[in-house]
Amino acid sequence: MTNFHKLPDEIELEEHLKPTATNFFRDLRDRICAEFEAIEGELGEGEFAHQPPLAGMSGPPSKGHFSRKIWYHKNDDGAPGGGGEISLMKGRVFEKVGVNISNVYGRFSENFRQQIPGAEENGGAFWAAGISLVAHMRSPLVPAVHMNLRMIVTNRLWFGGGSDLTPLYPLEEDCKLFHSQLQECCDRHNPNYYAEFKSWCDRYFFLPHRNEPRGVGGIFFDYLNTQNWQSDFDFVRDVGETFLKTYPQIVRRHMHEGWSAAQREELLIKRGRYVEFNLIHDRGTQFGLKTGGNIEAILMSLPPEVKWL
Secondary structure (H helix, E strand, O other): OOOOOOOHHHHHHHHHHHHHHHHHHHHHHHHHHHHHHHHHHHOOOOHHHHOOOOOOOOOOOOOOOOEEEEEEEEOOOOOEEEEEEEEEEOOOOEEEEEEEEEEEEEEOOOOHHHHOOOOOOOOOEEEEEEEEEEEEEOOOOOOEEEEEEEEEEOOOEEEEEEEEEEOOOOOHHHHHHHHHHHHHHHHOOOOOHHHHHHHHHHHHOEEOOOOEEOOOEEEEEEEEOOOOHHHHHHHHHHHHHHHHHHHHHHHHHHOOOOOOHHHHHHHHHHHHHHHHHHHHOOHHHHHHHHOOOOHHHHHHHOOOOOOOO
């Protein structure tokens, strides 16, 4: 991203985009939660609904509903700095899914601001808003998924985010749908985006200590600033809408299929890789921890049950 000083009209657009982005992230959260609750209600009384209870449960899990929790951010000097809202559901299809939104502001620490574009030029001041989603599914046949979108402002402004799929058993039809929809989304905005952001995703969601990818990829982008902020935000919105249109289709394909105890065991081992990546390598986790974020929201991505060999 180019190092630039904001012109007056750029500052005006930036101030317009802040509430616009914040409102979009909240509205997207609401629609995703509604869709996921609808999926929970569609399970019915089929074979899947009568799988054995999970560890620590006395009976089969009940239909899930989202609960919400508001949290507030305080800066190092004690001054208020916005906050966020956690939406969490544990149910029959979604073993654990969190959909978080946040809108925080303040100043980065002197050490951390060196790692953030534009932060040193304005004394570490920042503003950030976004949505972050991770879904861990009860069935080994339904892929886990991650999606996040964000807007960050320091002395510069940029967007970041993406979405990636983590199936235990990668199926061609699911991978094709997920990637084709993301490609169509990217192509609507820039013919180079998909190849670039897919490659970025493959590099980013890779466990070097295991020498293996976390899943089957998707797209990942950061520091997006083409000098047309409205156009960049339109792309970010399209990524969110594409996720909402695509992932529920994949869930509905497999949510009624039966699975075995052995497959469930494989799933718990696979989740270990997810935990390793998020705690060791994920930049979003590091950003949240180093900016005084809400620990519950930051660690929302961790699965409720996991095993290692």
